[in-house]
Amino acid sequence: MKPASGTRKPYIGNTRSLVLALDVGTTFSGVSYAILEPGEVPKIHGVTRFPGQEHVAGNSKIPSIMYYDQNGELKAAGAEAESASTAALAEDEGWMKAELFKLRLRPKTMKLKMNGMRLAPLPHGKTAVDVFGDFLSYLFRCTRSFIIDTHANGHALWRAVEHDIQFVLSHPNGWEGAQQSKMRRAAAYGGLIPDTDEGRARIRFVTEGEASLHACVLNGLAADVLQNPSGHGFIVADAGGGTLDISSYAIRGTSPLVIEEIAPPDCVFAGSVFVSRRARAFLGEKLKNSKYGTSDSLDHITKRFDETTKRLFRDSKELQFVPFGSPLDKDLTVGIRGGQLKLTGAEVAALFEPSIESAVLSIKSQIDSSGGAVKSVWLVGGFAASPWLFSQLQERLSRYRVTVSRPDTQTSKAVADGAIGFYCDHHVSARVSKFMYGVEYLREFDPKDEEHNARKHRLFEMPSGPRLLPDAFDCILARGVKVKESNVFSRKYCTEVTNLSTLSVFEVEIWCYRGGDTIPKWIHRSSEVFSTLCYVRADLSPLAGSATAKSGRGGKTYWTIVFSIEIHFGLTEFKARIKWNDNVCHAPSCVLFLS
Template identity: 40%
Template sequence: MSRYRRTPGAIDNDRVKVAFSEERSGCLVEGRDPGWPLLEEVQSHEAHVAKFTTIFSDFTLYWTFFMPLHRAYTGPRRKLLLALDVGTTFPAQEQISGASKIPTIVLYNRQGEVKAVGAEAISEDTLVEAEKRGWLKAEWFKLHLRNNINERPNIAEEIPPLPKGKSAVDALADILRYLFTCSSDYIQDTDVNGRELWLTLKDDIHFVLSHPNGWEGLQQDSLREAAVLAGLIPRDHSGYSRLSFVTEGEASLHFAVQNGLPSGVIERQEGVVIVDAGGGTIDISAYQRHPQKERYSEISVPQCHFHGSTFVTVNARKWLSKFLAKSPYRTDIENIVKCFDSTTKHRFKDENVPQFVKFGSNRDNDPKCNIVRGRLEIPGQTVSEWFAPSVLCIIDAILQQKKAGLSISHVVMVGGFACSEWLCERVKRCLTPLGLSVFRAETHVNKAVSDGAISFYVDRYVSSRISRYTFGVYLHDLYDPTNPEHIKRIRTKILYPDHEERIPGLFSVILPKVDELTEFRLAVSQSHQSKAHFEDIFSTVSCYLGDNVSSTMWKDVEGKLYRDLCWIKANVPIRPQRCAKGRGKNRQYFFRVDYDIVLLFGLTELKAQIAWKEKGVEKRGPANIVYMPNDRTFFQLFACDANKYSQFPG
């Protein structure tokens, strides 16, 4: 039996989830057994426990699942929540469930105009038109936004280039606009008063966009810009407040919680690893439930690996290019790859059985290359080798967490790539002997992220997260002639406007790599001879990628493990203090401001504030975070003088 809970009016699409928050609480339970109450009939919001049967490969496993209720909506008026999951591509495995997947493809004409998006872009008529008119295809563009931390070797050569004149943000904006239009049409067409309903909701929609675990603030900025270009939100603070981000790993946890977790996770607080195997990335996250409350803590740094189902296709293309190099069918490689991707890949189960790719007619034959009657025969062992990097990636990542001493007993696999029987069976075969129970969610694993994104916003099951890096700022330490560290760096000594000598390059930690949900702050002072220089406040935030965190850290030690992350920019009404140094003719004046950098790490994106004192009372103001690509500096972005600001401990 299968019970799946949806909020009233939910759009059942794997890329778009829409939830209408009603004035009354409660949801419908589909496929319920006689005697099992509707949620409207449940008076309390305690969890129900039910027995479920999960089919995994050739085995039938019996689990006790924990399925909590959604929190009741308490807002003053009806509101629309829209979760959008823009995947790298749609894995062919997802066709098994019968779900209609919207391909992440945009076709442009030579003038850069959008001609087709999604399913329309791969229809036979459109493909003929595209070839005739020379339209350009944008696909896999999500991978162009990746950061280069833990990057897959040669990934830039493996992903298709973007059409000339188009950026990844442009393509994202176009497909977000398309998904938004689909959502609007669906609501207006299916509700009795759809048009009137949409007019009352459209200007106050809250959007949740999902992204891989490995994405950081720079990539979130790109998503935000795409949402603005797509017309989802305006380019102001009110618009930005209607947009939330969630990692695919955390969204998948919420999906797993809503669809049932093993009793060991609930009753004995055993750790669980969520493996979101998607088209482009495999995202791995680990959580543990708090005793006596329905909240979860992240227990390891989330991981993101470029070994999704797309790269199985990449491996297939490489093999086929060599194997068919001397065949007359070498010009059909792209068609063969397409046929493999849509059929053979998601049906593959046994490495001992030859696999066939049907790509042509009965007249297509090349016995030397195993092509008979339009079918290419490929050894099952060869196909298993194309999957091997993805399988090993999942196993290695989980074993690393076990070796780190984490209390992990369960592995939940979700995502479109998790529909692959071969992938799941190999992972299960390797991990089960080590005491790990591996199972795949029964209900719509290819919709885990979009479903989970709704639950993320409504339920907020995760109460604490682990920072990926150690965040901090570089300070200029007051020179101490007896300090051995200062003596080592005496050549870097600088005289500042307050006539104090300081040593630059001291890294002061704001946010440790591992910590609970809270805010972190560091007192900072800046001085300059001109008051006008403090109209805007700038402070750099850097990060340390290593593990040797201490109270005294210098940038020139393990220098390759430090990188600038962002600048904190604020326009706040701090009054610079006029200060004096020296006496008589040697007396010189300068200006100084004292403030705290406040980092708010509790949400899925980093936020910052500036705090200062006025007459003994703390004031706070908003701060913008300006993220820097690794190959560019703040001064290149803003064309300002690097010597304009000095920064030292307050």
């Protein structure tokens, strides 16, 4: 089986173009790109030089960190923000450190467990979208410099493509349309695209799970499965700094390669940063009566724990040491000797345990959702390098007859490379809906139904006469449905208006239900399992000319308007639109909709 790059088709565009994949991670970020030459097969490149990291050959990731001054002006970012000189200057000048800012974009339904610690406040005058946009802008500037300096005729190349660059932004599996909208706004704020319809159309999104799948295919990691596509499913587990993104797939064809999602993807806050947060809280308690219990000391020891113990830990029965100081640092009462803090293996294992437990539960849920089709797990991402995470997943998942493997090649930048692979190769032909999507409609009142009588105080009559109840839920797309890219889910509705001028600002709210597979009867607006996914707006005033006036209750004039709601879900972006026509509404086949 050839790697994906061996089966990739030549670029069919008429002019040279450039596609950039910006992977803004919770803790580390990276950029990959491809120069699209007409008639040539695109090749993926990585940005391997960043300011402050020139001495590290081939390093493709930089810390997702920035410093702002007291006026909210960006002063340092990436590797430069981690230098000793920057840290000293930041302390002298009172700069504010921005880190973990990606977590601020999370959906409200995804709760963070920070062990009593909070995200740092935002810089002066900045929103979460602004900060994200500043970092995108920094990555973009670094990429521009790298391409100009690395490629022959780099300046001419950049001038030829700079006004029509295509961008692929990756995000956790749990991010939705609202988060994609924020990322688009951030890209415009950061100057990557103009804030126009044409500019926004240059942004595409891919989930980190799907990007990681493409990276696995690119690197030949899927060779065994591709050579023997017996229908067995596999899971790509992208373990990063903030999230663990779990996606399940099966091979449906090899010439060309066709892959389908076989279970709704999952996303849990179980990344390596939460091991660090638990370590910070644990060390704070352990060292609270020691001179090493100050905030600065704890920050330093936790940083050293991240750099050494967390990365190397592999045995819960062996003593662990955190080297943080000089031979003169000593406090035997808390286990510090010779500049090292002694911890038991069990103490360190406990810091990993919630993340490992979350990962196992999520993967087990995927195995169940796939009907037992999943036989293997590919562990990728920066956190995948942890020997303890890897060995524990192997041990705990073996009871489900699932093998866990970890690629030998460097996959910490799998998402950025895979995002380019997604753009060029597009292997995934079908995805599975994560939640249930629908709209609010008006349900006809049944005086014999106790539930209806309990809602009687909200009863009202339509101009044509029927007595109806609001807040009824009509499902357009159910959870767990396999959706191909060409699929459109559509439902026809009608409504009655007493003033045709309202048609110019017609608006429909699309609801998302996260409560399971059973279609709910009613929308509970205060419940966390319901949320507004988006609003779809349309100008239906052209219908006014063909609408027939009718005489309703009490001689009041009204018009019946027929329209459809269409949902497109086959791509990595959710899209919805109102489709209208001038048909007559033949009740009861149309649902009366509350506009």
